[in-house]
Amino acid sequence: MKVIVAGIAKTGTTTIASALNLLGYSTYGYIENQYFLHAQWSKIFKNGGTANDFRRMYTDVDAVVDTPCCYYWEELSQAFPEAKIILTIRDEESWYRSLAHQIDMANSSFIYWIMSNFTLSAFTQHYYSRVRDEYLLTVARWPSRKLKIKDKPYLMKLYREHNFYVQMKAPKDKLLVYKVSEGWEPLCKFLGEEIPNKPFPHENKDGSRAKNMLTTKKNVGRKYVRHALISLGGFALVGSYTLYKCYQLWPFSYTRYVARIHYFIFRHLITGK
Template identity: 50%
Template sequence: MSAAFEILGFNTYDYVENYYFLYNDWLKVFKGKATVDDFRRMYKGVDAVVDTPCFHYWEELHQAFPDAKIILTVRDEDAWLESLRNQNARMNEDYFLWALFLLTPTCWLRHSYYLTISRFSTQITQWPRHSRKLFNEKMLRNMFKGHNDSVIQKAPRDKLLVYKVSEGWEPLCKFLGVEIPDKPFPHKNKGGQAVNELRETNQIMKKIVRDCGLSVLGYSVLLSFVGYKLYKSNAASLAWSYIQ
């Protein structure tokens, strides 16, 4: 959906944008201290929001933006669970990703946000890696069904589209009042490949990777300096012992 919105020309905040730009604001939300005005400020100039944590707070967001349209994407429950399982398994195996978390100040600052988001998904998170016991399947299925039921029951009928991405552009563009683009409907995160795709295409992820490289360079220079000072200190002590 994020890729589709971008093709349609909408300024879209996906997980990465919320993580990078709004982590402090979301920490305030998580503590129950945010107001409707906070949500309005957070998403001033933003056309669409997708993914966690936004879908958990769809009612608060709609209160802040009552004219906004709501799109509930639905899919087969088993396929969704398997996709989520695959994505987190790939994250467990992605040592470069964990290097970013461990070595990049950008990620250190957002660690509390990341842990809270993990709990939203009922994952059992351990640092610096996810636990292998990622899922309470029953809780996840209940969350999946409960969210869908809540949106369908509570969202204003004239503002809601219940949508399967397999339906393609036509119902989506008709609902949004925009022309159908001359491009195939995008299919991202195939087989849980979201992290790899983001690393290759997302400008924020590219910046975090660059920051990691600079951090590694800085650590190397610091360790080299400390090693040199220790070497000089030991050499001086050894020379003094010979003189005595």
Template identity: 40%
Template sequence: MKVISAGYPKTGTKTMTVALKTLGFNVYDFMENTTILGRDWEKIFKDGWITEDFKRMYENVEAVSDAPPNFFWEEIHKAFPDAKIILTTRDEESWLKSLVAQLRAVESSWTLKLMSLLTPTGRLTFKILLDYYIGQEIYGLKDSMLWKPFRRMVINEQILKLKFRKHNSHVLQTAPPEKLLVYNYRQGWKPLCKFLGVPVPSVPFPHENKGANIMDEWLATDPIMINIEKELMLSLAAIFIFCCIGGYYLFNWLPTNI
């Protein structure tokens, strides 16, 4: 482990992931963490952890970003004390607006709802980890993001702000100053590359998840999400075939039993 991106979601974490990949780092973002390491994270949230857990989980990973690693940045750094820490930042009001928009996008996505019910990977990623543990622990949500009959999810913006401030303050006060970079994606390549000790690439600096449209980006481009979509198509096909067979037998049973 070389880089821990400790910033809260919606502070440029997806942009940081793409930037680190461009610089040649092997990065585990939200999707890799919740699918490849999903059972490990479920155990951590439910039963706790030891430092050896993180050493094992990330022994072949060079960088982590987004939730849930950002929430556990300090524990991951204990496992990899030579790793550098990046705190991505953003002004509070624009961060809050963007995060709420993303939470509402998750809430309104029927694709995620179906994935959370009908696919094994989707159930772990969205229903168990995102909807339950990440929603409650990191965002402080009391409602489900995906299943609330007849009403919208309650989002307490004051609680979100307090969690955001507390997280940032803890990183600033606790991380070793010589290993910490406080960074805004608008600063571009130069401070990031200087901090990591790598040359500045010739490509423009990325800007991902604009306007909190991560749902569309995931569904269109993320290879893990595409595999979950395939699981969903197989599940829907199986349900369709089952209904057709059931309907056929019901149709043939009714005339002889009425």
């Protein structure tokens, strides 16, 4: 592990993940953690994690970004003491608007609806509900499974407290407080990398992640949608079989229906049952 991004979601985490990828760093963000490491994170949420747990999880990973890693930056730093820490920040009002807009985008996204309702690995794992409800600072509305953002003053307080804590606790010689609008120069200088001959990325603009999930790293978004379609196919198959058996057992024919009513009336008159 070379880089731990401690900035919380909507501070340019998707952008910096893309920038790190362009610099040649193998990077795990929210999606990769959910898809590949949900069992390990579920255990950590419940029982806590050791330095050895984190080292096993991220053996071949150069950088971690976004939820839930940004909330475990201190534990990750203890597991990887040589790793540098980047705190991505942005204006509070801009951060809140971006978060609220992404929630709206997710609620209007067919892909998100499919993944939330029909991807078994998504809604049966403790990881998914814990991250969504606590670390993404939202709550789910049932039965629609749509998301609702939490109280604005409460979120602002959490945002300020998180940023203050990182700046107070992280070693100053290993910390970069960074806005993605600053581009390549401060990032590459901090990491000791040459500035690439490529434009600095600008990902998840206006909370567009919900629309872009099919093109995420390692096609994880595609895998989730594929799982959802398999689940939908299974539900459709079971539903069709159930309807077929009901058709066999229940007399849909009007003549058979009337005859069965007569039979029950006659049996009641004779037996009293």
